[in-house]
Every structure is written in structure tokens, then in C-alpha cells.
Amino acid sequence: MTALDQALAFLVEADRLKSVDRQTWLTDASRQENAAEHSWHAALTAMVLAPFAREPIQVDRAIRMLLLHDLVEIDAGDTFLYDAVASADQAERECAAADRLFGLLPADQSRADRALWDEFEAGQTPDARFAKAVDRVNPVMLNLATQGKGWRAHGIRLEQVLARNAGIAGPLPAVWDWLRARLEQAVVAGWLQP
Numbered sequence: 001m002t003a004l005d006q007a008l009a010f011l012v013e014a015d016r017l018k019s020v021d022r023q024t025w026l027t028d029a030s031r032q033e034n035a036a037e038h039s040w041h042a043a044l045t046a047m048v049l050a051p052f053a054r055e056p057i058q059v060d061r062a063i064r065m066l067l068l069h070d071l072v073e074i075d076a077g078d079t080f081l082y083d084a085v086a087s088a089d090q091a092e093r094e095c096a097a098a099d100r101l102f103g104l105l106p107a108d109q110s111r112a113d114r115a116l117w118d119e120f121e122a123g124q125t126p127d128a129r130f131a132k133a134v135d136r137v138n139p140v141m142l143n144l145a146t147q148g149k150g151w152r153a154h155g156i157r158l159e160q161v162l163a164r165n166a167g168i169a170g171p172l173p174a175v176w177d178w179l180r181a182r183l184e185q186a187v188v189a190g191w192l193q194p
Helices: 003-019 035-052 059-068 090-102 107-122 126-145 149-154 158-168 173-189
Strands: 021-025 032-034
Touching (some): 003 035, 021 126, 021 149, 032 035, 035 126, 059 107, 107 126, 126 149
Antiparallel strands (some): 021 032
């Protein structure tokens, strides 16, 4: 198999991400988003929010991480952020998926993309911290835009949202302050349990 054959086979396999549904609803509340839509929206969010990053970042690297980070859901499925049971073996499932999926690429590209995926997962570099924060911004924004449709469906409480999304504050403090104020309003409105 040539490098081109491998690259194109990877792209065909990556298309399966469109079939992985998430718990977050589109802003028109007509349906839940899929993981490919989330990845695109996260990449766009990184472009738009880059000026608000606390640390200097390479936005192009962060966007690449965001476009790659959920590909593992093709095999591992989407793990709902607030599902403690499914989260228990999430890392193991996703690492196995990363081995298979990035292994479809030509060797050099496979190593480079897997390294970016690993960097995102570790969250230790400014680019990865920023990308991980951005990844958490969108579901909060979409829940706010849909009057807490996803939160209400699962009985999510404010303390859960704060605990699972507090990582936004470090890389994107102004964004977190903006979201935090609206989370309090969501509790008052009944979209989010106190």
C-alpha cells in the first residue's frame, strides 16, 4: 500500500466520526450534534478565542489537536462528560483506538499526529491546555443556548458543570468568567440544577 493509499484510507475511516452522536444539542435544539461537528466547532472556537488565551499559543497546533482529538471516538464511542462509569475505562479505550486509527496513516504522519493527540491528552503544554479548554467551552455554550437541554435531560447540577469545566479558567480566564456568570443565571432559570 502506498503512502497515498494509506492517507486516503485514513480519510475514509475518519468519515465515520460523523456517525458518533454526542449528548450536546445543536443551538436550534433540533438534534444532538455528532463528534465531527463538535471537532469542527472546536477548531473554529480556537481560532476565534485565541486572542483571549492567557499564555502565548500556536493556534494552528491547537486547531490540529482539536481536529484529531475526537477521532478515537470512532472506535471508543463518545464518553459523556458527566458519566463516571463510562469514564473509568475511557483512557484505555481511547488509547487502543488511537493506536489503530493513527496506525492507518503513513509512518511519519502517523507518529506526528499521534504525538499531537498524546500532547492534547496530557494537557501539559500551553497549546494543549488551550485546546482542552476550548474543547470544554462549546458544550457549555451550546447548553446555555438551548436552555440547558442536555443538562436537563441528565439532571446535571451546577457543581458538576463547575468541577468538570474548571479547566477553562486557566487558559481562558475571561471566557470562564463570562460562562460562570451565565451558569448562575442558568440555575435561576431552572436550566441547571443548583
